[in-house]
Amino acid sequence: MTLSAMQGRSKEDLVDDAVRYLWRHGTPITATRKAQGPIAVSGSGIRITDIDGNTYLDGLGGGSAAATIGYGQQEVADAVAQQLSKLHYASVRTYLNEPAIELARRIAEVAPGDLATSFFTSSGSEAVETAAQIIKAYHKKKGQPEKSKVIYRTTGFHGVSLIAASASASPDYRDWFQPLVPGFVEVPTCYTYRRPEGQSVEEYAASCAQAIEDEILRQGPETVGAIFAESIPAGLILPPPASYLKRLREICDQYDIVWLDDEVFIGFGRTGRYFGCEHYDVVPDIVTASKGITGGYVPLGAAIVSQSLMEVLVDDGAAGQAKVHGHTYSGHAGACAAGLAVLDILARDRLVENVARLGDKMLSAFREFGAEHPHVGDVRGKGFLIGIELVEDKATRKPFPAEAGIGRGVVAAAMKEKFMLRSARDVVAQSGGFEIGDIITLFPSFIATEDEVDEMIRITKQAITESCGA
Ligand SMILES: Cc1ncc(COP(=O)(O)O)c(C=O)c1O
Incomplete structure (x- = not known):
């Protein structure tokens, strides 16, 4: 039973309380009601479960890359x-x-x-x-x-x-x-x-x-x-x-x-x-x-x-x-x-070695995909720190216009499959001199298994294709 259920509070009560009492960083003060993320209540392995019982594959180490060894490590x-x-x-x-x-x-x-x-x-x-x-x-x-x-x-x-x-x-x-x-x-x-x-x-x-x-x-x-x-x-x-x-x-x-x-x-x-x-x-x-x-x-x-x-x-x-x-x-x-x-x-658990091995696998898979995809301009990273830069025109490296919301579209498409990733364009809106494209970023927990990595690769590729329309 969740804490709120124990206290007899519904999810709607919690959202109301969040708007009134909880100041979330990096979001407009009242964003909780409109752009509410899932209310996380438990985690196991590299998955988070929300208050509605949905379970998400977390490609973001808890959202800010901190959950490096996953959830539920009893030791x-x-x-x-x-x-x-x-x-x-x-x-x-x-x-x-x-x-x-x-x-x-x-x-x-x-x-x-x-x-x-x-x-x-x-x-x-x-x-x-x-x-x-x-x-x-x-x-x-x-x-x-x-x-x-x-x-x-x-x-x-x-x-x-x-x-x-x-x-x-x-x-x-x-x-x-x-x-x-x-x-x-x-x-x-x-x-x-x-x-x-x-x-x-x-x-x-x-x-x-x-x-x-x-x-x-x-x-x-x-x-x-x-x-x-x-x-x-x-x-x-x-x-x-x-x-x-x-x-x-x-x-x-x-x-x-x-x-x-x-x-x-x-x-x-x-x-x-x-x-x-x-x-x-x-x-x-x-x-x-x-x-x-x-x-x-x-x-x-x-x-x-x-x-x-x-x-x-x-x-x-x-x-x-x-x-x-x-x-x-x-x-x-x-x-x-x-x-x-x-x-x-x-x-x-030799987790750093796991990151090196499966990170290489992810990078290779995205590079192979990117070589064929008309809008994957660059795939880069090391270990479980991966970025995929999407562009409108690969030859000129011209980004999509921000209004096209391509990165946001990728995040939304992945979310339909309950996979959390991030578009850096929405996090770093502007940065001196560089035109920043839609950079899809992944930084999962180090305990991800080969099957979970395959799942992340599959959904990411699918979400990119869906959002870019190619
Ligand atoms: C490179 C780097 N330095 C400093 C910080 C700030 O750390 P904290 O949020 O724990 O204050 C962050 C946070 O993401 C970071 O990525």
């Missing part, structure tokens, strides 16, 4: 319950607690290179905000406090704190917060499908990296402290060529600029490696993570800091050690217990 629930009964809270500022220490150690084991010290938060935005504090502390410690500007990229999204919003490109995410933090400078992202006519991918990647260096030189390298750049931007799903990130690393080293690789969306397995940067053999200075650490069972985030940065930060020279402020719930014992259980499940 995680048990680990959290046991920890809450034993010691639910002891601030890591005043005490230490075992799950926080152990999780930090385990993260160091799976993180690449010398990324080894975790500062825990409760969300991705807080992890980015914390990283910004750490970066400031680093430059102050080195006696270069004027290195305070932050470079960020078009189409990027880093969260909803003021700093994160200042580094997020879409007006959708920025405009609410104006005026933003000064000293944030936008550069183009590396969007290979939308590269200029006649340029090879490598030439284009080199020009994108060059644009970053040019901007640093224009601003004055002595004023630039950081670049916020996801190794694989997840909003529009833009895996870059390896040469681009290698060059980014070199530029950061040359000008002593901290590279924050924001892996809140993709960290802890989504791309078929624990971290996206591992695909490129580059090691960022800080990686931010959240969703995948606990698979969405409990809120938790982390800024994972390299040892080379830590050496500067802990140096006990004249200025003393760096201090970074945290949150009441930084290193929350119950949240960290969830993280430990999730890491156990990822390793035991």
